[in-house]
Amino acid sequence: MTLRLGMVTVDSTDPGPLALWWAEQLGGSVVEENGGWFYVVDSPSHRMAFQKVDDPTPGKGRTHLDLLAPDLDAEVTRLRTAGAGLVGEHAMGDFRWVILADPQQNVFCVAAEGSH
Incomplete structure (x- = not known):
């Protein structure tokens, strides 16, 4: 199955x-x-x-979306302008991602395509 x-x-x-x-x-x-x-x-x-x-x-959900963007910085700017809130930014070596929250505070992450 x-x-x-x-x-x-x-x-x-x-x-x-x-x-x-x-x-x-x-x-x-x-x-x-x-x-x-x-x-x-x-x-x-x-x-x-x-x-x-x-x-x-x-509280914080145990599941969240991991989204990919061709241009991480431009996409984060666009999402924040549309009403997403910044939760945090992280990096592990060359891999960088940004944690955001939608207008109802559901957390999701955005990373650059091909970065991991």
Whole structure:
């Protein structure tokens, strides 16, 4: 049996605006809204969902997105201008990545393509 990742799903108390934000950042669109409680975003490289929950798990999640960009600095600037918050910057030798948080404080990382 071979498993294939279908999509990554994020819990939110207000999933609509978050789905729209991620659709814009990934160059995709919201393709399903399912009564305002479950949104699906399709993009050329990712499929994500955002589901409404009354109380998301508190604290730092155990799962996050690792995204790749052809120009790390330009992409981080673009994401911050779009509303992402800077959490931290790290490097291990030539490999450098930036930790950001989306408008609802979900943490994700961005690294340069081909850097590891």
